[in-house]
Amino acid sequence: MSDRDDEVFGGCLVTAPVVLGIETSCDETGIGIVRGTTLLADAVASSAPEHERFGGVVPEIASRAHTEALVPVLHRACDEAGVRLGDIDAVAVTAGPGLVGSLLVGVAAAKALGLALQRPVLGVNHLACHVAVDRLAHGPLPQPALALLVSGGHSSVLLVDDITHAVTPLGATIDDAAGEAFDKVARLLGLPFPGGPHLDAAALDGAVTIEFPRGLTAAHDMREHRYDFSFSGLKTAVARWVEGQQAAGNQIAVAEVAASFQEAVVDVLVTKTLLAAREHG
Structure with missing residues (x-):
């Protein structure tokens, strides 16, 4: 060619x-x-x-x-x-x-x-x-291929047999997309817009010290939403944690919150994508 x-x-x-x-x-x-x-x-x-x-x-x-x-x-x-x-x-x-x-x-x-x-x-x-x-x-994609799409408006797992006409959605967010959650948590922490890159940069200076929830990973959720994502509850958990620290008069450790939040998001994305890869060859 x-x-x-x-x-x-x-x-x-x-x-x-x-x-x-x-x-x-x-x-x-x-x-x-x-x-x-x-x-x-x-x-x-x-x-x-x-x-x-x-x-x-x-x-x-x-x-x-x-x-x-x-x-x-x-x-x-x-x-x-x-x-x-x-x-x-x-x-x-x-x-x-x-x-x-x-x-x-x-x-x-x-x-x-x-x-x-x-x-x-x-x-x-x-x-x-x-x-x-x-x-x-x-060059050409392997067939089949598994794709994880993570953006401001979408978080999806796709099974791709032929990109022109055989793309099967396996899972998606049922509420907030990962990128949307990043932006909202960044705003909560006082970081500039667009929040995602600033939150990611802040996380580099922090340690994972806070245990935030992993949405749709419980056994009963995995039956109905096996490859789906949910980040609304995580976003709310971060907001409640920040409110609690402010009420107690504590300074918000932005880097630690950012790192812990990001760890929770990535953990779910990677875990569910690897599960889909194992179960769909």
Whole structure:
């Protein structure tokens, strides 16, 4: 295969399609361009600074930011890839899951491009795409493959037989996602937004000294929610612990709380993922 990802079928040279992808599921506007499995461009604009004073992503602000950023990001991606819009063979766009207003901006842009260019528009699940992007760096996935997705809005375990049409959800969060819990606990500890990276940095300086609960790991929970996650109770437990320390007049050991909280989250994620891997080959 050449650097253009061209292939020979039936004695004919077939050029790999150039696909433009639009991602607007949350607060980042992303446009990528690939030729076959070769990444040509990856341009991103983030509205995170606009959400900082609110301590979390505000959907209305995010959708407006997507509207303002899409055209500049599109131009950057095309320039980086060295392609014109007329070179695009298809347009892919995140159709879900995500913030409704943000998704609508991306889908509207994709439909407009498809109509103007007379190209097909393909709606994709961005969780499956988190897995598919690994192909760009490491080639085809082993079959079957198990994927653990951990983000601000989602915590999922997926069984992947074929990334294009055979992705089976094995488990997911039944309340807060791990990333959401990270952000909320970080806010509770007075750490800046986005909370996840700051909490992780604080945890590096702390020891695991507090025993926080591991959600959905009791025997009766494992029967009904074998591969599912729950971080709402953990988040509440941290809040109650902090309130108790404050009521007693004690200084909050932020690093120790961060390390103990992070240990509880990672413990559950790793334990359930390894269980799924053992039971699904």
